[in-house]
Amino acid sequence: MITSFILRALEGRIVMTVAVLAAVALAIPASNLLLSPDSALHVPTYAMSLMGKYLCYALLALALDLVWGYCGILSLGHGAFFALGGYAMGMYLMRQIGSRGVYGNPLLPDFMVFLNWKELPWFWHGFDMFWFAMLMVVVVPGLLAFVFGWFAFRSRVNGVYLSIITQAMTYALMLSFFRNDMGFGGNNGLTDYKEILGFSVQADGTRAVLFALSALMLALCLVLASAITRSKFGKVLVGVRDAESRVRFLGFRVENIKLFTFVVSAMMAGIAGALFVPQVGIINPGEFAPANSIEVVVWTAVGGRGTLIGPIIGAVLVNGGKSFFTGAFPELWLYALGALFIGVTLFLPKGIVGTVQSVLAARRAVKAAAGRDASENDDRAPSQVQAAE
């Protein structure tokens, strides 16, 4: 049953994307590690880390697409799940520093020594174990999404209202993580990592593995999301998006359907955050900023929501554009981003992938219609001949 569930996911486009991602996961680290720096095909480490960052963003956009594109929940707080996953990873990395910190305290991270704390807060325990940290990467965002969604979907908070309270959620989290008393490094966040599972986070090899992992995790989540949306459950999901009341009257528990999707999506966002942190080398409360979450929405919208592939393309394109613009014309980036927001909503409501799909579909329809016309003409011809007789 599981195999059929997975197999159904493997539709043409998805297989193609997974293949591309797998190729990228192999080729770029290989070119970074094996080719000499002088080679034209060599990918420098910083570029690989940058692309790894894009892949994490793509995973975040994919997660948002699952709830927004298929379930109609526009979450303006997905950055919060991303950041929570990132903090869980950051806490593991902080514990790995051990006594190599500036203050050399074997147990406490530097910022706690600086704040004159005597012992590790309870929620920092266990993060020295990799498996526990990785569990928390999915559990913490999932739990928050579960609690939040449990209340919100039960009381039928919908549409705009839901968007606004998700925004309030990430804003409240941002304010709390800015406080030093929270025990997450306050303003500065968590940084200055040394090693992950015993490998130095600065080393090319570690970076290459992290990059490959990001690409593979993205492929895995893509298959999972595709499996969900192409199952029977996925059909109901789209029903919830398009006509929630009707689905409810048909006897489905709409709140449970939404809750499941929301939690899965939050967990994906958490994984994206966890892969993001070691490649970027820092996590701070700025990741919770409501503006970040809104930016994720625009990646998804640009690529095309409800297409799964679109958000990946959108995230890579927009972030690539951002890197280019902020380097070449820093003044113009916000104009470009703003224009992108306006342009996409006005002229490309289905996004790039959605528009391409409908253009292709229209062309197929025209061709089919032309073929049908032709065959009808052929059919008619003899009768006309008969009539003439």
Place this chain on the structure above:
Amino acid sequence: MLRLFLSTLFLLLALVAPSLAQSDPKALIDALGKADFKQAEDLIGQIAASGDPRVVPALNAFGDGDLYARKSDGAVFITKPAGANLALIDPLSGESVGEAPKGALNKLKINNTLRRVLRAATGGLTLMSPDRAARLSAADAVLRAPSAENLALLETALAKEADREVKARMEEARAASVLVSDRSIEEKNAAIDTIARIGGRDAISLLLTASATMDPGLKPAVNAAVARIQTTLAFWDMGQNVWYGLSLGSVLLLAAIGLAITFGVMGIINMAHGEMVMLGAYSTYVVQEAIRTSAPHLFDWSLAIALPVAFLVTAAVGLVIERGVIRFLYGRPLETLLATWGISLVLQQLVRSIFGPTNREVGNPSWMSGAFQLGEMQVTWNRLWIVVFSLSIFIGLLVLMKRSAFGLQMRAVTQNRRMASSMGIRTPWVDAFTFALGSGIAGIAGVALSQIDNVSPNLGQSYIIDSFMVVVFGGVGNLWGTLVGALSLGVLNKFLEPWTGAVLGKILVLVLIILFIQKRPRGLFALKGRAVEA
């Protein structure tokens, strides 16, 4: 041994003798030159008891450390620096009597106890001054540093005093002095009552200091009085908190009221709302700059001039946004959110390109600066004006919505677009002008907020989430909801702050709103009827 004892006794007598023998102020002041701290305290009391107002400059000089004794004859002078030497001034007549090198003079030492005694003494002495203000400040000085020595003087002054306010202040000063004197219990009881009536934290400390040396029989009376003052103080504290809350609430109301129209009435999730507020603030800045360079005398009117300018600028921008972008997106609320967010980014960057990323200075007109005291509460003028201003905008808007033809059309289009259109209302223009109105009001809010916040390109960002919270909390489509929402969130915030700190208080309020939305998804004052399902 005996000789030593006798000589010491003689010496002591010689020191004390002048103070016993004479009450001549000149001699008393000269005696200060040889006295130690304890003796100086007594001497000051005697100088003050002479009731001679001429000694005041000398006492003041003593307090300021300008009193010196001449080594040769022990005469005491007020001095002023004159080059390397000191100019000598007769302590009583105030006449200049030549100069002397510093080496020929000894500075009279002073400590804090003496300073306090001096303050009380000079306070007592100027009680008789013909100048009303001097008498008032003298009474204040005695009240702050009461002493039994002043009591007789105070009572004489009281008997002569005609001015009501000064007399009341002297009564209070007398009560404070009675408390530290050896008067009868009845008199002290009355004094405690008088002081309790003054109220305030100073009165509490007066009572507590006095009670340390007081007859234990008076303790209950003191405690009762302190408790009474503390109750009043708690009441005023509450009042101050409510005031801060209302002040914050009126800021929220200002920020949210434009959104109550664009989001609340029209259903457009206008993420560029904060940028309208920002544009309003920058309009104020431009108007003030123009006034500074060309007509500085009009500066006090700058805000009045900025109001219509800001309204027109932001309303025009709003009109362009509605005609250019939003009208294509009606019925797709989540996409208006994205488009208006894009607009907000462009506007921010535009302002940053024109005015630079740093804060711009917007001045307060004179009638908006300063503060006044209301009981135990401090009220600043700019906060008061903002409360008044936001309430008047609210009332103006309410009248516009309920009493004008435009308001009628606006409500008609909101409630049933097709029916309104059939009745001949040009719905596209009503949409456009409603959006322009909402934006314009955000601009006016920006004028007011420029007075209390930094005018920077990020100004709007800091208000946008709060504004949405207020509108959603109050109930979409209901101006009264926005008013109640803003004021109650403001007051709630300020009451949480003392316990939790500012940031945690804000977080708690956000969490409370999220929980509240679960309970009442349509806010405090929900619209009823079919519109709800739309």
